[in-house]
Amino acid sequence: MVKRILIIEDDKVIARLLRDNLEYEGFVVETCDDGRQALASVKRFTPDLLLLDLMLPHGADGFDICRSLNESPTRVPMIILSARAQKEDRIRGLTLGADDYVTKPFALDELLARVHAVLRRTKPRIEQLRLGNTVIDFKRLEAYCGAKRIELTDREYEILRCLAERAGHVVTRDELLHLVWGYSDAPLTRTVDNFIFRLRHKLEPDPRHPTYIRKAYGDGYRLIVD
DSSP states (O other), X not given: OXXXXXXXXXXXXXXXXXXXXXXXXXXXXXEEOOTTTHHHHHHHHOOSEEEEESOOSSSOOHHHHHHHHHTXXXXXXXXXXXXXXXXXXXXXXXXXXXXXXXXXXXXXXXHHHHHHHHHHHTSOOOOEEEETTEEEETTTTEEEETTEEOOOOXXXXXXXXXXXXXXXXXXXXXXXXXXXXXXXXXXXXXXXXXXXXXXXXHHOSSTTSOSSEEEETTTEEEEOOO
């Protein structure tokens, strides 16, 4: 199911940048630039995730919105975006119920990785993946092609899970390095490509012409499921 993201941000340049990139990632996106209309927009649009600026014109500020949504019976996951970098503001935002707090200016690729991370944390993690005759069980960390067991490393399971949770969408090399290896700044490395090479030889009927783990040229990889 396509995820819906609401951006509450009064800076039109930032809102447009976020909207364009999130739509490119496959999300359905709406924006709101007014604290007065924020809660009504949440109720109408029913987002899966909220990107929330703290400093808003008219009506409630970001902290007020955060508090109201956290007290709602149907809580909305949210990431605060703010130029306010003081520790006290970060603590207050997280205490009021935000799932993450990102200070401006921010690196777009890191923010996108945080968006996907929050969405993963706030939904049940995928437990099983089927690729043709191959079944990967993420709960038991087992993989079989028919009756034949396929040996995968823990890191290979994590790469597959990241790809599976965004099946059909591009997962960049930088995102995989951040999500699987924990790098905050992606180094120049062929690590991801080397792991994908090994996964293809374990899972693809023809590794030279992959059916499931497809390359997105210049970006990363996309998992195609049956």
